Amino acid sequence: YLQDGCEALFNNVLPLLDASTRMLSGLKRRQRTQGSDMESVSDMFNFMLSDSLSKLYLTYCTNYVYQIRKLEELSKDNSQFSRSLAILEMERALEGQDVSSFLSVPISYITYLPKYLQVLTENIPPQTVSIETKAADAAKMVGRWCDEAAQTVNRTEQLVRTEHQLEF
Secondary structure, eight states: OHHHHHHHTTTTTTHHHHHHHHHHHHHHHHHHHHHHOOOOOOHHHHHHHHHHHHHHHHHHHHHHHHHHHHHHHHHHHHHHHHHHHHHTTTSGGGTTOHHHHHHHEEEEEEEHHHHHHHHHHSSSSSHHHHHHHHHEEEEEEHHHHHHHHHHHHHHHHHHHHHHHHHOO
């Protein structure tokens, strides 16, 4: 039961971590080669917001509502899970966050990415603004898809609960 709970909570974290690590490595590589004169990094964001990353975020956001409910359920109903969770929350990798906050980090990234890219457009030469704008638009679209997916899951769960209550 404990292993199933952990699988439900963390099954989408590693693919997002891998994609983010590759993105950060690319940004660091570009900074080494171009120094502080980097005109644009939005081409990298455009690449990362391609189908593969968009699907990762969409899946993550779709499952997030379920993950939080599962976390609450396991914490309430399973003392062994609660003890394991307390130990996990002391790990350095969580940076002092509780698991619920840790699970929300990817959602905050996709929420703030359009704003970050907008700030980039204010500080670059005019000839690269169109690339920056495309990246910001792509980030907004992925964020909107994620929000819609989470709302759909939430509504579906509400319908299932209502149906279950009506059966009784």
